[in-house]
Amino acid sequence: MLSYTEENYLKALLQLTLEEGREEAGTNELAAYLGVKPATATAMLKKLREKELIEYERYGKITLRPAGRKSALEVLRKHRLWETFLYEKMEFTWDEVHEVAEQLEHIQSSKLVNKLDKFLGYPKFDPHGDPIPTAEGELKAIPRKTLSQIEVGESCVMVAVRDNSAPFLQYVVQLGLGINNKIKVLARQPYDAQLEIEVNGQKSTVSQKFAENIFVV
Amino acid sequence: MLSYTEENYLKALLQLTLEEGREEAGTNELAAYLGVKPATATAMLKKLREKELIEYERYGKITLRPAGRKSALEVLRKHRLWETFLYEKMEFTWDEVHEVAEQLEHIQSSKLVNKLDKFLGYPKFDPHGDPIPTAEGELKAIPRKTLSQIEVGESCVMVAVRDNSAPFLQYVVQLGLGINNKIKVLARQPYDAQLEIEVNGQKSTVSQKFAENIFVV
DNA sequence: TATATAAGTTAGAGTAATCTAACTATTAAA
DNA sequence: TTTAATAGTTAGATTACTCTAACTTATATA
Numbered sequence: 001m002l003s004y005t006e007e008n009y010l011k012a013l014l015q016l017t018l019e020e021g022r023e024e025a026g027t028n029e030l031a032a033y034l035g036v037k038p039a040t041a042t043a044m045l046k047k048l049r050e051k052e053l054i055e056y057e058r059y060g061k062i063t064l065r066p067a068g069r070k071s072a073l074e075v076l077r078k079h080r081l082w083e084t085f086l087y088e089k090m091e092f093t094w095d096e097v098h099e100v101a102e103q104l105e106h107i108q109s110s111k112l113v114n115k116l117d118k119f120l121g122y123p124k125f126d127p128h129g130d131p132i133p134t135a136e137g138e139l140k141a142i143p144r145k146t147l148s149q150i151e152v153g154e155s156c157v158m159v160a161v162r163d164n165s166a167p168f169l170q171y172v173v174q175l176g177l178g179i180n181n182k183i184k185v186l187a188r189q190p191y192d193a194q195l196e197i198e199v200n201g202q203k204s205t206v207s208q209k210f211a212e213n214i215f216v217v
Numbered sequence: 218m219l220s221y222t223e224e225n226y227l228k229a230l231l232q233l234t235l236e237e238g239r240e241e242a243g244t245n246e247l248a249a250y251l252g253v254k255p256a257t258a259t260a261m262l263k264k265l266r267e268k269e270l271i272e273y274e275r276y277g278k279i280t281l282r283p284a285g286r287k288s289a290l291e292v293l294r295k296h297r298l299w300e301t302f303l304y305e306k307m308e309f310t311w312d313e314v315h316e317v318a319e320q321l322e323h324i325q326s327s328k329l330v331n332k333l334d335k336f337l338g339y340p341k342f343d344p345h346g347d348p349i350p351t352a353e354g355e356l357k358a359i360p361r362k363t364l365s366q367i368e369v370g371e372s373c374v375m376v377a378v379r380d381n382s383a384p385f386l387q388y389v390v391q392l393g394l395g396i397n398n399k400i401k402v403l404a405r406q407p408y409d410a411q412l413e414i415e416v417n418g419q420k421s422t423v424s425q426k427f428a429e430n431i432f433v434v
Numbered sequence: 435t436a437t438a439t440a441a442g443t444t445a446g447a448g449t450a451a452t453c454t455a456a457c458t459a460t461t462a463a464a
Numbered sequence: 465t466t467t468a469a470t471a472g473t474t475a476g477a478t479t480a481c482t483c484t485a486a487c488t489t490a491t492a493t494a
Binding site for chain 4: 435436437438439440441442443444445446447448449450451452453454455456457458459460461462463464
């Protein structure tokens with residue numbers, strides 16, 4: 001049985017390594033992601049290694065072992081199903097779901113997870129456009145780019161966001177952006193790291209950094 | 218902000234004092250109810266007193282102060298709403314809901330509680346027949362007896378159970394009993410502390426102790 | 435009203451997760 | 465190839481909750 005905290009560390013490792021082509025993560029990176037000090041992460045890493053959930057040695061990189069990956073995928077599945085529930089059934093907005101799902105993802109009941117999945121009609125994606133892992137622990141990673149990688153003059157369709165925080169999502173909404181919206185890149189100022197885009201006829205200027213947090217196809 | 222544990226102590230105190238006519242509870246009683254040692258309860262009681270949630274002094278009885286009662290009612294409201302959700306929407310059986318609701322009752326989101334209430338159609342009772350506190354913290358205690366108090370030859374209607382544990386509820390189901398069932402008391406053996414009852418034409422013999430856990434009107 | 439029993443408390447220790455401050459190892463650049 | 469910057473670790477302390485063992489207070493009855 002894993003603690004609430006251990007589940008969070010494993011989920012964080014999964015999300016850090018889910019980023020394309022990555023296999024391993026570092027202690028500081030993990031600590032920053034979870035909002036704890038590196039010393040705290042080191043202590044927990046020793047414990048997770050003891051439980052054979054991760055591969056890790058002093059001053060080395062961290063990778064998930066199969067058992068750790070499985071647990072992390074279960075938590076991620078619950079997180080994304082609960083987000084869908086809140087959005088679809090509880091009238092929550094896009095930017096409100098993440099925080100509450102962070103709590104709900106730790107509820108222990110495989111029966112509940114599967115009934116919830118059924119109740120929601122076996123959704124494949126959560127409200128942020130991210131794929132929901134299956135009960136068997138499969139996660140289909142669809143190939144996608146970020147808005148920052150789109151050439152000037154090209155168009156693309158927004159499929160997901162990288163950042164799930166409320167402030168970020170509120171800004172996305174303010175720009176008139178949303179999942180499945182068509183975005184055209186009008187111009188790029190490399191000097192100033194700015195991007196001019198058009199969505200539903202509405203023109204906006206966003207930073208390169210912002211554009212890296214919008215996933216498109 | 219209350220911890221998960223503090224919430225559990227307050228809820229336990231509410232449930233112990235909810236029993237008709239009671240206002241106060243004892244340390245050992247509370248500890249037994251929560252499955253901790255008396256020494257542990259003493260430590261927590263000091264903390265809850267410090268936070269002005271309870272009235273309590275060394276070797277004295279414990280009572281909830283208004284703020285403590287309010288918090289406890291909020292947790293109880295969430296517990297009973299989630300039980301209703303699991304039973305009505307997630308296809309859980311009577312004996313499965315309590316355990317998972319014990320976890321769900323600690324989710325912090327007033328928006329979620331109220332949306333859930335709406336989603337369920339503002340239910341007044343949970344699947345065990347217990348009243349659900351309102352958002353304003355009102356709990357209507359309907360006057361009720363236990364099956365053990367019914368005279369021989371009299372009939373009554375089951376409205377709730379005192380014990381929400383799975384083994385107890387499974388036995389209730391096995392006897393053909395359920396909320397709103399009419400129960401007739403056929404005979405009583407005071408010597409042996411046994412009760413002969415009839416439900417839907419099915420006759421059973423149950424202990425006095427069992428009958429004290431069935432609420433009827 | 436003395437005293438045995440039940441109820442409740444204190445002291446001291448353990449575990450889980452966190453921190454700060456000081457230290458060590460790795461790496462990348464000069 | 466030395467060294468400065470970055471990354472990571474250790475030691476020691478803190479907080480929250482729990483325990484056991486020994487002790488104290490309240491109570492109930494003989």
